Amino acid sequence: MSSVSESYKIFLDQFVNEHLSKPPDEKIPPFRLVETQIRPFEVSGHCCEWATQYLYTHRCPVYLLNQICVETVKRVTLTEPYSHIPSPDLDETKVLNDSETWLEARALCDLTFKTVEDIITEWLSEPPTNWVESSEHGGHVVSHYAIKNTRRKMEDRHTMIPLMRMFTTAEAYQDASLYAVYDGHGGPEASYYCAAQFLNNLIGQTLSPTDKAKSLEAAFSKTDADFGAKAAKEAILVSEGRVVEIMKPHKPESEEEKQRIEALGGSVVWHGTWRVNGTLAVSRAIGDVDHKPYISSKADSKTHPLDQDDEYVIVACDGLWDTVTPQEATQLVYEHVQSGKPFQSVAEVLVRAAKNEGSTDNITVIVVFLKQTLSPPTTSEDNESNDEYEDALEEIV
Known part of the structure; x- marks a missing residue:
């Protein structure tokens, strides 16, 4: 077994024998949920991010973390989240499509955590035969x-x-x-x-x-x-x-960004730092709907x-x-x-x-x-x- 695979096994052993052996009330979720409701088309992405955050808190090696996330998403999505995750305030007489259906994030997050724990427990007893190691990708080391x-x-x-x-x-x-x-x-x-x-x-x-x-x-x-x-x-x-x-950082004071904002009718003013319309200190962002089109989501x-x-x-x-x-x-x-x-x-x-x-x-x-x-x-x-x-x-x- 390579040193990388050995480090994976050490992580799995510590997670099972140290973390999972704690009483349920001591296994505190690693973070507060940012969203309380999600749409079905967002399930795989949210599950992957929840699994990632859970594993980050236990210092899981990044290549192993990605493998566990892939397996977690596969298992969770195969369990038909529509059927076992309740939708809040759902009118059962109304037929909803994916963009209208909302699922309770906490129930899905709990399922994700449980799935991560099941996978790690299984892999400790019977490790996958196809560990993916950093050497397979040109020896990338990530910090x-x-x-x-x-x-x-x-x-x-x-x-x-x-x-x-x-x-x-x-x-x-x-x-x-x-x-x-x-x-x-x-x-x-x-x-x-x-x-x-x-x-x-x-x-x-x-x-x-x-x-x-x-x-x-x-x-x-x-x-x-x-x-x-x-x-x-x-x-x-x-x-x-x-x-x-x-x-380049997307700052309002950069000449290119300043010209773009002013051409749209906005302004860049000094208020402790340079800000778009005197408010935001960034000029490109996802979100900030009230500040568009001056705040752009177009990628550079x-x-x-x-x-x-x-x-x-x-x-x-x-x-x-x-x-x-x-x-x-x-x-x-x-x-x-x-x-x-x-x-x-x-x-x-x-x-x-x-x-x-x-x-x-x-x-x-x-x-x-x-x-x-x-x-x-x-x-x-x-x-x-x-x-x-x-x-x-x-x-x-």
């Missing part, structure tokens, strides 16, 4: 860490799916991964909904397998239509120690063909980037890895650095390593001299 910080609520959510082929047979996603940070504002409802439904909305697109940018845009639009906070988040790629910005994307020089990607919310620059983040990652510390703990280092520098916001960080050997970081002057390299990024949307 993630998130804290509420000084805020009253944790409004961030995130998604980590190293192997999308575990969730779909669609040709376009057989070699794809999905890493996302949903930076909520004004409450966790929209960011939670994104974490629960965006994956299904993405793989449900029937566009050309080569046109992933349009699929992303369509998935964001559908998620926004189905609900209503893709907010200020940023991603950087580090290649041979150079910082390459692959996504770039493509960058990965090559042998690309080392890792950092995806994080503005809780990190407000106090830690990309160059500082790169230096911290390099020093952490060079010191011989685990790759998996580097995200926590970045989060702690942001907090120590004065960040008071929720902080969520994902670091995806594309290779195991890192180059020394370049200086900001070196990065500025590499404009031609950044110009090679092809803007799609």
